[in-house]
Amino acid sequence: xSTYVLSDCWTMTRRELAxxxxxxxxxxxxxxxxxxxxxxFGYLIxxxxxVEGSYVDFLVPGMLALTMAFGLEGTMLAVTQDLNKGVIDRxxxxxxxxxxxLVGRCAADMLQSAVGLAVxxxxxxxxxxxxxxxxxxxxxxxxxxxxxxxxxxWIGIHLAMVAGKPEMVxxxxxxxxxxxxxxxxxxxxGSMPSWLGTAVEWNPMSQTATAVRDLFGGPGGEPxxxxxxxxxxxxxxxxFFPLAVRRFARLSR
Amino acid sequence: xxxxxxxxxxxxxxxxERAALDGLDLRVARGTVxxxxxxNGAGKTTLVRILSTLLRPDGGRIEVAxxxxxxxxxxxRRRIGLLGQHAALDEELSGRQNLEMxxxxxxxxxxxARVRAGELLERFGLTDTGRTAVRAYSGGMRxxxxxxxxxxxxxEVLFLDEPTTGLDPRGRAEVWAxxxxxxxxxxxxxxxxxxxxxxxxxxxxxxxxxxxxVVADGTADxxxxxxxxxxxxxxxxDAGQLxxxxxxxxxxxxxxxxxxxxxxxxxxxxxxxxxxxxxVRALEASxxxxxxxxxxxxxxxxxxxxxxxxDDRTDRTKExx
Numbered sequence: 001x002s003t004y005v006l007s008d009c010w011t012m013t014r015r016e017l018a019x020x021x022x023x024x025x026x027x028x029x030x031x032x033x034x035x036x037x038x039x040x041f042g043y044l045i046x047x048x049x050x051v052e053g054s055y056v057d058f059l060v061p062g063m064l065a066l067t068m069a070f071g072l073e074g075t076m077l078a079v080t081q082d083l084n085k086g087v088i089d090r091x092x093x094x095x096x097x098x099x100x101x102l103v104g105r106c107a108a109d110m111l112q113s114a115v116g117l118a119v120x121x122x123x124x125x126x127x128x129x130x131x132x133x134x135x136x137x138x139x140x141x142x143x144x145x146x147x148x149x150x151x152x153x154w155i156g157i158h159l160a161m162v163a164g165k166p167e168m169v170x171x172x173x174x175x176x177x178x179x180x181x182x183x184x185x186x187x188x189x190g191s192m193p194s195w196l197g198t199a200v201e202w203n204p205m206s207q208t209a210t211a212v213r214d215l216f217g218g219p220g221g222e223p224x225x226x227x228x229x230x231x232x233x234x235x236x237x238x239x240f241f242p243l244a245v246r247r248f249a250r251l252s253r
Numbered sequence: 254x255x256x257x258x259x260x261x262x263x264x265x266x267x268x269x270e271r272a273a274l275d276g277l278d279l280r281v282a283r284g285t286v287x288x289x290x291x292x293n294g295a296g297k298t299t300l301v302r303i304l305s306t307l308l309r310p311d312g313g314r315i316e317v318a319x320x321x322x323x324x325x326x327x328x329x330r331r332r333i334g335l336l337g338q339h340a341a342l343d344e345e346l347s348g349r350q351n352l353e354m355x356x357x358x359x360x361x362x363x364x365x366a367r368v369r370a371g372e373l374l375e376r377f378g379l380t381d382t383g384r385t386a387v388r389a390y391s392g393g394m395r396x397x398x399x400x401x402x403x404x405x406x407x408x409e410v411l412f413l414d415e416p417t418t419g420l421d422p423r424g425r426a427e428v429w430a431x432x433x434x435x436x437x438x439x440x441x442x443x444x445x446x447x448x449x450x451x452x453x454x455x456x457x458x459x460x461x462x463x464x465x466x467v468v469a470d471g472t473a474d475x476x477x478x479x480x481x482x483x484x485x486x487x488x489x490x491d492a493g494q495l496x497x498x499x500x501x502x503x504x505x506x507x508x509x510x511x512x513x514x515x516x517x518x519x520x521x522x523x524x525x526x527x528x529x530x531x532x533v534r535a536l537e538a539s540x541x542x543x544x545x546x547x548x549x550x551x552x553x554x555x556x557x558x559x560x561x562x563x564d565d566r567t568d569r570t571k572e573x574x
Contacts, residue, residue, distance in 0.1 A: 007357070085344070090355065094355070252307060252309045
């Protein structure tokens with residue numbers, strides 16, 4: 001029985017990829033949106049309070065982390081839409097592996113995020129962002145970003161199942177913004193009122209951004225944050241992965 | 254019990270305080286079509302969702318194809334097909350993509366899944382839909398594809414939850430024809446419906462369900478006998494005289510049902526000839542003109558109303574008078 005787990009997960013991943021192939025515009029919009037934000041903050045709103053050195057070098061890693069955080073919305077929307085479709089009943093009445101539906105979503109979203117990172121990194125380079133670390137550190141930074149996205153993904157799946165209806169997603173979409181911006185993506189915590197700065201430093205997204213900046217060798221990076229940037233997402237996954245899987249199993253209640 | 258495809262003993266399911274299934278019992282013999290008939294909210298869909306492992310019962314012993322639906326859900330799923338009330342299809346994908354995906358999830362293997370998808374598309378007349386996404390299908394096409402998806406593995410037991418609701422007469426005839434051809438192949442079918450005609454047409458046996466229990470069980474003929482045999486129908490020329498006729502005919506007034514639109518009075522009879530003669534004489538004597546007077550067997554509609562009669566229905570019948 002368990003020999004089919006992988007093939008079931010692959011089938012469900014292929015389903016998501018087939019959706020992309022049918023809706024290239026939607027995929028494109030998802031990729032362009034963070035690029036738009038990057039350009040907006042880089043050229044329009046930019047300034048970077050408290051940043052020493054190149055603002056672009058500070059901003060791009062922050063935007064990479066923010067894009068991973070915003071991925072939560074996309075995951076949540078996709079899951080709520082799926083759960084409200086009749087097809088989920090057919091999946092659940094089939095002898096397929098438990099949770100392959102969720103794994104398919106997970107694989108597709110991670111792939112989408114990886115492509116998103118590649119696009120954003122390329123655009124960052126085009127507007128003058130330069131890294132100063134080793135290639136190994138570069139890959140490590142990308143790994144930390146994807147790990148953070150992985151944590152956001154399971155939070156998104158869990159919230160989607162708690163919310164149930166696509167309409168509820170809007171509420172979460174609105175909440176993701178302050179949480180995303182309550183970070184060091186655009187400005188240093190030192191430039192903020194102390195209570196705000198403390199909150200910002202505690203934001204898991206800030207940990208990832210600081211560690212990534214360090215690995216890229218740019219401004220705003222501090223050594224010693226890689227541990228937190230690994231542990232925070234792992235802790236979030238440890239909480240939300242079992243919650244999400246349990247919720248899915250309880251659809252039959 | 255090797256000849257039992259579906260066995261349900263004392264199934265219970267509550268949604269909050271409301272009992273959707275309240276000690277339901279059911280036995281369906283292998284290779285037969287079993288109709289589950291009941292009004293909206295009777296528990297039909299809950300029953301199908303429990304039988305197809307989508308919903309956990311609160312209590313009871315429930316077996317499908319010899320496997321327990323709770324403890325052996327995976328094995329049940331390998332042996333069933335499900336056609337729910339709403340299309341269970343991926344609307345973004347084409348019909349072929351849907352069928353191939355479901356085939357792979359049934360572990361047919363990629364090649365076999367492809368072949369099977371082709372067979373089913375042909376059988377249900379969907380071969381020329383090409384790459385069109387299911388969302389652009391007509392209602393009838395969608396239903397056919399949904400049925401095809403339920404048949405990927407030639408299931409031992411097939412559940413059809415109100416399979417023709419929302420279809421036009423042609424679509425309905427197509428689904429009926431498909432169901433009949435399936436039974437020839439040995440599949441056991443459990444069919445829920447609100448349409449008595451559908452149960453009468455397709456089902457070998459019928460269970461009438463109301464308030465989460467089976468209130469009657471049998472062949473269509475047995476159920477018809479349950480309401481007390483033959484009936485007499487009197488069609489008047491003038492609907493305005495229906496009230497007068499009810500008062501005047503030598504039939505127990507409480508048993509008479511009235512259909513004003515059809516200018517029809519109907520009542521069960523015990524002694525056929527005496528009732529017929531009495532009605533004709535009473536009509537002649539009173540001068541109420543009748544268009545037709547006839548003796549007949551009860552329809553399933555009457556059986557259904559009789560068995561599931563609740564207060565609001567009785568009220569409506571009275572208002573019609």
